[in-house]
Amino acid sequence: MLSEKLSLEGKGVVITGGGTGLGREMTLAMARAGADIVIAARRTGPIEEVAEEARALGRKAVAISADVTDTAQVKSLMDSAIDELGKVDVLLNNAGIVRGQGAIPIWEITDDDWQVGIDVNMSSAFYCARAIAKHMVERGGGKIINVSSGFGYRGGRDNYMYCVGKGGIVNLTRVLATSLGRYGITSTCIVPGFIPTEGTDESRLTLPRGEFIPVGRVGHPYEMGAVAVFLASGASDYMNGESFIIDGGGLAGGAAPTGHAPEIPLVI
Amino acid sequence: MSIPSEWDLTGKKAIITADRRGWTPFLASALAEAGASVAVAGSDGSDMSDAVDAVTSQGGTAIAVATDLTDRVSVEAMVFRAEDELGGVDILVNNASAEFGKRFEHVTENEWSMLMDFNVKSMYLTCQAVGRRMLKQRSGRIVNIGTALSQRGLWNSVAACAAQGAIHQITTSLALEWGREGIRVNGIGAGWMSTSEPSEEDQRELLVRYLPSRRKGHPNDLASLLVYLSSDACGFVTGQTFFIDGGALAHA
Numbered sequence: 001m002l003s004e005k006l007s008l009e010g011k012g013v014v015i016t017g018g019g020t021g022l023g024r025e026m027t028l029a030m031a032r033a034g035a036d037i038v039i040a041a042r043r044t045g046p047i048e049e050v051a052e053e054a055r056a057l058g059r060k061a062v063a064i065s066a067d068v069t070d071t072a073q074v075k076s077l078m079d080s081a082i083d084e085l086g087k088v089d090v091l092l093n094n095a096g097i098v099r100g101q102g103a104i105p106i107w108e109i110t111d112d113d114w115q116v117g118i119d120v121n122m123s124s125a126f127y128c129a130r131a132i133a134k135h136m137v138e139r140g141g142g143k144i145i146n147v148s149s150g151f152g153y154r155g156g157r158d159n160y161m162y163c164v165g166k167g168g169i170v171n172l173t174r175v176l177a178t179s180l181g182r183y184g185i186t187s188t189c190i191v192p193g194f195i196p197t198e199g200t201d202e203s204r205l206t207l208p209r210g211e212f213i214p215v216g217r218v219g220h221p222y223e224m225g226a227v228a229v230f231l232a233s234g235a236s237d238y239m240n241g242e243s244f245i246i247d248g249g250g251l252a253g254g255a256a257p258t259g260h261a262p263e264i265p266l267v268i
Numbered sequence: 269m270s271i272p273s274e275w276d277l278t279g280k281k282a283i284i285t286a287d288r289r290g291w292t293p294f295l296a297s298a299l300a301e302a303g304a305s306v307a308v309a310g311s312d313g314s315d316m317s318d319a320v321d322a323v324t325s326q327g328g329t330a331i332a333v334a335t336d337l338t339d340r341v342s343v344e345a346m347v348f349r350a351e352d353e354l355g356g357v358d359i360l361v362n363n364a365s366a367e368f369g370k371r372f373e374h375v376t377e378n379e380w381s382m383l384m385d386f387n388v389k390s391m392y393l394t395c396q397a398v399g400r401r402m403l404k405q406r407s408g409r410i411v412n413i414g415t416a417l418s419q420r421g422l423w424n425s426v427a428a429c430a431a432q433g434a435i436h437q438i439t440t441s442l443a444l445e446w447g448r449e450g451i452r453v454n455g456i457g458a459g460w461m462s463t464s465e466p467s468e469e470d471q472r473e474l475l476v477r478y479l480p481s482r483r484k485g486h487p488n489d490l491a492s493l494l495v496y497l498s499s500d501a502c503g504f505v506t507g508q509t510f511f512i513d514g515g516a517l518a519h520a
Contacts, residue, residue, distance in 0.1 A: 154520040155480075252421045255516050256460070257478045261423035262369035266379050267288060268311070268338075268386045 117161020
């Protein structure tokens with residue numbers, strides 16, 4: 001039964017960056033599907049709120065403040081998660097920053113800008129996967145879900161750390177899949193297109209909404225929930241190393257400006 | 269263009285197919301400049317004779333072979349004649365493609381077939397006819413000229429993109445099948461192209477402003493890579509398509 005396959009009943013999930021934006025939507029969708037969840041982020045306010053909402057759905061939900069770019073904190077996060085949930089079946093690496101990452105000419109990017117951007121957008125996923133992999137191996141399986149971006153597949157103008165980090169995430173997923181598949185651990189990657197949230201730069205919201213997207217609209221945060229549930233559930237057990245792109249068709253196009261529609265009569 | 273010695277095509281015999289886009293004179297000239305003699309195969313309405321003129325006017329050897337590229341008998345006869353007149357065939361450049369843009373719901377079955385025949389079946393026919401000879405001599409270079417539309421969708425371009433996808437995969441698969449027999453099969457994926465000199469007016473075009481290169485490509489942009497892929501230097505490269513697109517595919 002599909003509904004049984006998609007159920008997360010009895011599963012323990014850790015999500016990073018789970019308090020706001022797309023992370024919040026994915027957390028609540030997984031809670032509705034039955035998961036018990038540890039929600040991690042630096043700021044405690046938002047994750048406490050989301051945990052409260054998840055508990056209201058009848059799930060176990062624990063907010064743990066952690067900076068996922070700090071490997072010591074990552075280790076104690078995973079230890080606490082195993083304590084709280086008894087086990088971790090799913091790690092959803094969602095932490096990342098979009099804000100303040102774009103529109104910096106390369107010569108103005110400092111070492112620190114670069115390191116912080118790469119740490120948050122890429123290394124954090126590696127740290128978290130590394131910290132939980134042994135536990136999953138010992139349990140005979142697990143799922144690691146990373147979150148990339150359409151900018152992980154394409155270059156964005158003056159957008160270095162985000163694009164490079166997210167591109168790294170796509171291939172990190174493939175390496176994890178290749179390396180951990182034999183232990184029953186699958187790794188997948190969600191690739192959202194433009195899905196504005198409360199954290200989205202206001203400058204980007206001034207763009208005509210959805211005009212540059214084939215379906216003619218931007219994505220809704222709740223649309224990420226179904227993808228997260230699918231990838232966290234047994235319904236996706238044979239998916240490994242691959243990306244799940246949810247972008248309104250953006251990556252299917254891009255060779256020309258949106259709507260560029262040549263009319264050329266056929267002459268052989 | 270001065271030719272590095274590893275890329276030298278002196279003594280090589282090439283067949284290049286022609287179409288109505290006007291790229292053939294530039295591509296055939298590049299092969300000839302590198303030392304190859306060239307047979308240009310195409311219809312009377314194609315840029316075949318322009319290509320022959322371009323080669324001979326620079327002192328190279330070229331012959332025109334009027335060919336219906338969608339017809340097996342015509343293609344076999346063309347290859348036979350090219351082989352006979354040039355003294356063999358070492359290089360096949362599948363350059364011929366027709367352009368077509370129309371909303372999908374209005375595409376007729378006849379248009380679909382004509383496009384697939386000219387863009388895809390023609391490649392099957394030339395690869396097979398030339399390939400049999402290459403298999404016998406255990407060497408050869410095949411270069412399929414496609415476009416970036418093998419990688420991306422485009423409005424009004426379902427048929428054109430489908431044909432490009434097929435071309436891309438002919439390159440990939442054929443390279444595997446004939447890899448042990450000394451034949452190398454590669455592709456060039458062109459971006460948005462123009463055969464005229466860029467004008468100031470062109471710069472205002474939305475498509476041009478969209479491109480990271482801020483200009484469309486010219487067939488000469490493909491020429492150096494074509495020579496390399498046709499040469500003995502290209503010994504360990506096969507099954508690949510190289511996009512020369514001014515950054516179009518990198519674009520978000």
